[in-house]
Amino acid sequence: MLRRLLFSPFLVQIVVTRRCNLTCAYCTEFDQTSEVVPTDLLERRIDKARALGAFSVELTGGEPLLHPDILYLVGYAKRKRFVKVMMISNAYLLNEERIEGLNQAGLDDLQVSVDGVEPNAATVKVLRPLRPKLEALARRARFRVTLSGVIGCSTSDEVTTVIEFAKTHQFRSRVLLVHGLDGQLRLGPEEQALYHKVKAQLGGRFREAGDYRSRLLRGESAPFKCRAGSRYIYVDEFGIARWCSQMMSSFGIPLEAYTHADLKRQFKTAKPCSANCTLGCARSSSAYDEWRPQSLAPDPAHQRCEPIFRMDSIRPQE
Secondary structure (H helix, E strand, O other), X not given: OHHHHHHOOOEEEEEOOOEOOOOOOXXXXXXXXXXXXXXXXXXXXXXXXXXXXXXXXXXXXXXXXXXXXXXXXXXXXXXXXXXXXXEEOOOOOXXXXXXXXXXXXXXXXXXXXXXXXXXXXXXXXXXXXXXHHHHHHHHHOOOEEEEEEEEOOOOHHHHHHHHHHHHHOOOEEEEEEOEOOOOEEOOOHHHHHHHHHHHXXXXXXXXXXXXXXXXXXXXXXXXXXXXXXXXXXXXXXXXXXXXXXXXXXXXXXXXXXXXXXHHHHHHHEOOOOHHHEOOHHHHHHXXXXXXXXXXXXXXXXXXXXXXXXXXXXXXXXX
């Protein structure tokens, strides 16, 4: 029990398929050719996350609703007695029957990001086509829904409209920042001005993990003791445990071979990308342990563990 409290993951994200039904131009985490991960492999990865003492597990992609056994997998994870079973989705494939299926499976949290109001060259993951799906969630979901606006994909008015929609429908609202392939900030002056407007709308919920976003936007670094590989683990479609989705070439160990010694080592390993990282999941999962020391350098033996995901044959949405 003490070992779990000291080093086990607060969150393990598991990719169930890299395939997505959309092709958002800014996204680095999908393709349109991959097969879904076999269900028996995903069962073993969920079991391994539980054996490592993970408190929460989140099924992600790509688009996890493309997996034909996604409801079964949510229920399987729920039966493993995680504190939370979560999922990230673009919501395009939701209907009332599937929402009820997620209710029955025991889903605790669903995260949906909405990039704006009207489709544009970068994205169709916007409020106008998604409104019926989101309204069905508001009526039927017995799990918490987090609706995330995205700064960097649409106009100021559209992002604030998404936030107001979330509030009106009693969703938890938050905001994501568009970042580059390396997880570092990629916002121009207009987006930075929008950030400050949105921050005032959301208040305290926008100041998570030491209000790192404001520091980054001021051109400052926002260093933190990143506990990725320990408090937060991203498991790719090949079953490789990574620091995160954006630094997949920097670290990798097969999840099936991951041990409590690896959790402890990665907890103590300083990450070279942490000072300008924009990934809220890594920062939030690391925040509780900021007072604890971190002094190890990354182990070269775990660099560039293949295979890694590459953006092959991806085209912007027409």
